[in-house]
Amino acid sequence: MRWTIKPKPQAEKVNKLATALGTDPVIASLLIQRNMETFEDVRNFFRPSLDHLHDPFLMRDMDKAVTRIEQALEQGENILVYGDYDVDGTTSVALMSSYLISRYPNVATYIPDRYEEGYGVSFQGIDYAHDNNMTLIIALDCGIKAMDKIDYARQKGIDFIVCDHHRPGAALPKAVAVLDPKREDCEYPYKELCGCGVGFKLIQALASRKGQDVRSLAPYLDLVATAIAADIVPITGENRVLAYYGLKRINTAPRPGIKALTQNIQKQKLNITDVVFVIAPRINAAGRMKHGLHAVNLLTEADIDAATAFAGEIEAFNTNRKLLDQQITEEALAQIEERSEQEAYTTVVYDEHWHKGVIGIVASRLTETYYRPTLVFTKTGNKLAASARSVKGFDVYNALERCSAYIEQFGGHKYAAGLTLLPEQYDNFKKQFELVVAETIDKKLLVPEIAIDAELDLNAITPKFYRILKQFAPFGPGNMTPVFMSSSLRDNGFGKGVGEQEKHLKVCVTQNNSPAFGGIGFNLGHKIHLILERKPFQAVYCIEENNWNGNVSLQLRLQDIKE
Structure with a gap:
């Protein structure tokens, strides 16, 4: 592993912000590293608000998209909501279709078959729309490069609205509207939305035309947060606001489909990591192993019993996916070694x-x-x-x-x-x-890099310090969990390898006269020789809570150690 320490912000800036906030200089330094230098910046960071979301009509072609959808609703047209088969695509289709159906009945959904049609807009999907007398397709998380498909649709009298977040090619498709913040001619202030995020901006625009506040769209934010987490987009700016409120929704009033997927998780509060490793792989498994429409059905189902049955099917897909994943990974590794x-x-x-x-x-x-x-x-x-x-x-x-x-x-x-x-x-x-x-x-x-936010004395790790760190969440690209380095650590002599074949490293460390902190280093068992006989060592770690038999304590989650 390659350890790199991020540049220290200017001491003057750190001291000024620490004084304004009445907080530890390390906290002030972490905030400045995340481009927050004023009290106002920090307040907006620690207290995200839906009022911080940008006006959706700042996005190029948004007015055209809204006008075309309102025309379709007024004239009784049949609308097809079309999306990719991954998490971003299926959550986008669930979001857009359920919003439109709440206003209007003539809405159908379409997810291409991964194996017969492949990624993105397909001729087969357009033929399906034509055969069913659909005159408007709203494509989500795909379509930005589907020039030939959209031309084909136009020949059949079908209009397209594209909601995408992938990089456009040299030319844009000839759709009624192309919503993509990565368009060179789009001045939308935030460029890193996922496909479901672009879809959310479209329903925000539609709702605003009816005089509805963005808070009326809170029931859709569990879908948006799931897509943000799964698509690994930066959790900064608008994405952070949407993820924050989406997680709140997941933890307080999730839709039946998400509730069914998470009912076996023994945790009081789910975080972004839980979405990435529990919810997202199961939604993805539908498109990987069977068909993405299974995921859409789950995410749009209003009855909890039916949603639980759908979730059971998807769990079976996911189990099968894990077996195939393991087998193919082993074959690929063997191929490389040979x-x-x-x-x-x-x-x-x-x-x-x-x-x-x-x-x-x-x-x-x-x-x-x-x-x-x-x-x-x-x-x-x-x-x-x-x-x-x-x-x-x-x-x-x-x-x-x-x-x-x-x-x-x-x-x-x-x-x-x-x-x-x-x-x-x-x-x-x-x-x-x-x-x-x-x-x-x-x-x-x-060489894999561990990016270290700051060097830290163990004495600085207090319950108050950790309470403030927790408010940096939700974490993800652009706002990763803070990583610290400490030197001159010594194990108390009871450090050992734990787990199968002692693969992991369990320690209890002090630094000079600091309190002792427990620590766990997954897949670091082979480095146990570095801590024996109370030898001093350096460690890179995150701080986390350890809940054991009802006792909650702070511990170090080791990422690497060195002499």
Whole structure:
């Protein structure tokens, strides 16, 4: 692991903010690192408000989108709400369809089949709309590059509204409205919304035309928070406000579908991590293993008993997904180990039998293992499909753009993307991808980084200090859980390896005359020699609560230790 300490903010700024807030300089420093330098900034950060959301009509084409939907409602048109099969797409479809149905009955939903149609807008989906006399399609979390599909729809008398957050290509589709804050000509103040977030801005605009306040849309925020967490977008600005209130909704009045997915979690309060690791994988499993419409049905179901039955089906999909994920990961790792010459800067693997629904998860696992920009390919029809994952700091989308001569279709983000190509182009693409990454990546990015917010004395860790830290939540990209480093730590002599094969490291440490703090380091059991015989060591850690037999104490969650 590569330890990097973030630059210290100017002492003058830190002292000024600490005095204004009446708080510890370490807290002030953490806030300045998150671009908060005034009392007003900090108040808005610690007290998010729905009033902080931007006017949705600041988004390019929003007025056109609202006018076209209102026209459809007035004229009794049939509307199709269309979305991708992942969490962002299915939550977007659930949000938009349930909002429209609350006002108007002629609304249907469509999720493309992952295996027959692939990602995004499909000709088959447009044919479905035409066969069912639908004259307006609202596409969510997809469509920004569907030029040919949207032209096809126009020929059939179907209008499109695109709500997307992926980077546009050189040209925009000829839709009635294209809502995407990443459009170069869009001056919307916040660029990092997920697809469901863009969908929420559209229903916010529709509601405002009826004189409704944004608070009337609170019942939809559990969906938005789930999409924000699953899509790993920055939890800053508007996303932080939406995630904050969405989590509040999940914990107090979730929709029946989300309640059914979380009823076995023995926790008083769910956080973003619970959404990422409990709710999101199950919603995703529907599209991976069967069909994304199962997830939409779950998320729009109003009856808790029916929702519980849907959740049971999805749990079975998720169990199957986990088995396939484990099997394919093992096969991919074996394939890499068997090579006589491994690529220096990338990991690219392929097997025509691998399940398309889990290659993205496998790509993430391989990235964790080898820490290289990674592509996992499988065969789908007469083409090869791949999921790409990247390492922190490297833009895999830009790398794919430089390989576009060998690619049929691709799309995605800086750290995750998908693509298809013809089998005969696989070797050429693989060579070019390795070449592009080798030429453009900063070599230090090939070693996992722990970004440390501040050096800390253990004496500074008090219940009050931790109470303020908790208010930094919800955590995520752009606002990660604060990470600290402490030196001259010593174990009390009872540190040991715990868990299966003593894989994890359990410690109890002091620093000079500080109170003792328990700590747990997952997958750090192999470093136990560094703490034996009360040898001094350095540690990087987060602070968390440990609830054991009803006793709550603060402990260190170790990320790494060094001599």
